[in-house]
Amino acid sequence: MAAPAAKSHLAFFPFPSQGHVTPAFQLARLLHHCHGFDVTFVHTEHNRRRLLRARGPGALAGEPGFRFAAVPDGLPPSDEDAARDVAALLLSLPTMVPHFKELVLSELPAASCRRLLVSDVDPILRAAQEIGLPCVTFWTTSASSFMVMQQVRHLVARGLVPLKAEEWIPGQHGHRLGAGVAQGHARLRDFPTFIRTTDPDDAMLALTLRLTECYRTVPSAVVFHTFEELESQVISAMSDILPPIYAIGPLPLLLREAGGDHAASTSAGYSLSKEDRACLDWLDGKRPNSVVFASFGSLVKLTSEQLAELAWGLASSGYEFLWVIRSDQQATGAAGGTAAVLPPEFLAETEGRGCVTSWCPQEAVLRHGAVGAFLTHCGWNSMLESVCAGVPMLCWPFAADQQTNSRMACTEWRVGVELSEDPGREEVEAAIRQVMGGGRGEEMRSSAAEWKDKAALAARPGSSSWVNQERVVDEVLAPLM
Numbered sequence: 228m229a230a231p232a233a234k235s236h237l238a239f240f241p242f243p244s245q246g247h248v249t250p251a252f253q254l255a256r257l258l259h260h261c262h263g264f265d266v267t268f269v270h271t272e273h274n275r276r277r278l279l280r281a282r283g284p285g286a287l288a289g290e291p292g293f294r295f296a297a298v299p300d301g302l303p304p305s306d307e308d309a310a311r312d313v314a315a316l317l318l319s320l321p322t323m324v325p326h327f328k329e330l331v332l333s334e335l336p337a338a339s340c341r342r343l344l345v346s347d348v349d350p351i352l353r354a355a356q357e358i359g360l361p362c363v364t365f366w367t368t369s370a371s372s373f374m375v376m377q378q379v380r381h382l383v384a385r386g387l388v389p390l391k392a393e394e395w396i397p398g399q400h401g402h403r404l405g406a407g408v409a410q411g412h413a414r415l416r417d418f419p420t421f422i423r424t425t426d427p428d429d430a431m432l433a434l435t436l437r438l439t440e441c442y443r444t445v446p447s448a449v450v451f452h453t454f455e456e457l458e459s460q461v462i463s464a465m466s467d468i469l470p471p472i473y474a475i476g477p478l479p480l481l482l483r484e485a486g487g488d489h490a491a492s493t494s495a496g497y498s499l500s501k502e503d504r505a506c507l508d509w510l511d512g513k514r515p516n517s518v519v520f521a522s523f524g525s526l527v528k529l530t531s532e533q534l535a536e537l538a539w540g541l542a543s544s545g546y547e548f549l550w551v552i553r554s555d556q557q558a559t560g561a562a563g564g565t566a567a568v569l570p571p572e573f574l575a576e577t578e579g580r581g582c583v584t585s586w587c588p589q590e591a592v593l594r595h596g597a598v599g600a601f602l603t604h605c606g607w608n609s610m611l612e613s614v615c616a617g618v619p620m621l622c623w624p625f626a627a628d629q630q631t632n633s634r635m636a637c638t639e640w641r642v643g644v645e646l647s648e649d650p651g652r653e654e655v656e657a658a659i660r661q662v663m664g665g666g667r668g669e670e671m672r673s674s675a676a677e678w679k680d681k682a683a684l685a686a687r688p689g690s691s692s693w694v695n696q697e698r699v700v701d702e703v704l705a706p707l708m
């Protein structure tokens with residue numbers, strides 16, 4: 228393997244939400260640890276403040292060859308919720324461009340080091356192109372969702388998107404949109420929510436088109452956080468439409484194999500919220516596969532009605548549960564904007580049977596033997612963590628790529644059951660019983676165990692993801708620098 232020249236420097240600039248920051252940080256550590264790259268990991272000011280609040284100064288202490296930087300993002304210092312609002316985050320991105328350029332020019336001097344940017348933020352990738360900084364995209368969600376997003380321009384060209392009013396039927400599960408799209412099996416429900424618009428000027432649709440165009444044309448390569456065995460068909464189909472692509476994942480397993488997970492294991496540097504580790508002690512007292520774990524990532528907000536239906540579904544299933552309800556989780560339903568509160572009757576009925584927390588060490592929770600099923604919003608990191616742990620899923624996708632991810636888990640990997648778009652308590656209860664119980668539950672547990680083994684194998688030296696992380700260094704990073 229060609230060793231990178233001394234002082235080769237990677238700047239990482241992930242989209243500033245937890246689901247992007249975590250895998251970017253893990254990839255940065257892997258490349259630093261295994262290949263000796265110097266790294267500057269760029270947070271936004273907002274996230275830097277959150278990290279310091281969550282973990283203290285140690286969160287940004289860095290180490291030789293690995294440092295943190297932050298750029299102003301214009302988000303209000305006091306507003307925790309701004310960081311949960313995808314629209315606010317997207318609007319903040321262009322304001323960071325001049326600060327990013329300044330950072331590159333002042334802190335990564337071209338004369339004394341060779342530099343490369345790794346990012347999934349399109350204004351930042353374009354800015355890098357303008358100043359002659361080579362770049363690579365790191366796509367932190369599934370290759371399949373990326374493929375589906377790439378199809379959007381064809382749907383627009385064929386006049387299928389924006390949708391005609393009569394084509395847009397919320398909750399119509401079997402509805403097909405342009406048979407032949409995305410392997411010929413996509414239902415409207417499986418597409419990213421960005422296309423579900425009848426407005427030709429829809430901002431998220433425009434963003435999808437801009438992003439996918441940027442990824443096709445600006446970076447020298449696209450790295451996907453996945454592994455070849457998990458999304459083989461899509462990965463091979465995508466090689467024709469993109470710059471060179473590399474499937475490198477699951478990153479937590481690669482880091483463990485590389486022995487570079489000492490910081491990752493404590494989530495220093497990337498966990499934007501304070502973790503409640505006591506829930507691991509609570510799990511210690513439970514029987515194997517006996518607990519339902521429910522968590523909806525860092526952005527999704529359930530309405531008060533959805534919270535209540537989920538609560539009663541959990542209660543009447545009879546199973547023990549660990550449930551993450553983030554502190555910012557506000558009810559946005561009929562009551563409008565009031566803090567989420569669980570029904571007192573539910574709390575009384577499930578006393579001693581449930582543990583509710585505001586943020587947990589999720590990867591460790593999923594690896595805990597007591598967890599028997601994961602009720603998830605199908606964020607990609609959550610799904611990969613579940614695959615790595617061999618835990619079957621109850622899939623309740625909300626937005627963005629989550630529908631596509633859910634579809635794969637349920638129909639291709641056969642490790643999950645899909646809930647309808649707005650499930651009631653009876654549906655939640657029945658799905659929990661199905662996954663936790665015998666019959667179909669057994670089948671899913673056995674598929675999940677197989678995928679767990681495949682994930683572990685992919686990360687081993689000599690196997691697909693391991694080889695791909697060596698290839699990306701040899702073929703893309705080292706020659707460009």
Ligand code: UDP
Pocket residue numbers: 244245246247249522523524525526527551585586587588589590605606607608609610612
């Ligand atoms: N997460 C966590 N503790 C929690 C809830 C979530 O550590 O209590 C982590 C989870 O392990 C995952 C990330 O937050 O790595 C969420 O990313 P994902 O892609 O699943 O969803 P997103 O937040 O982007 O919707």
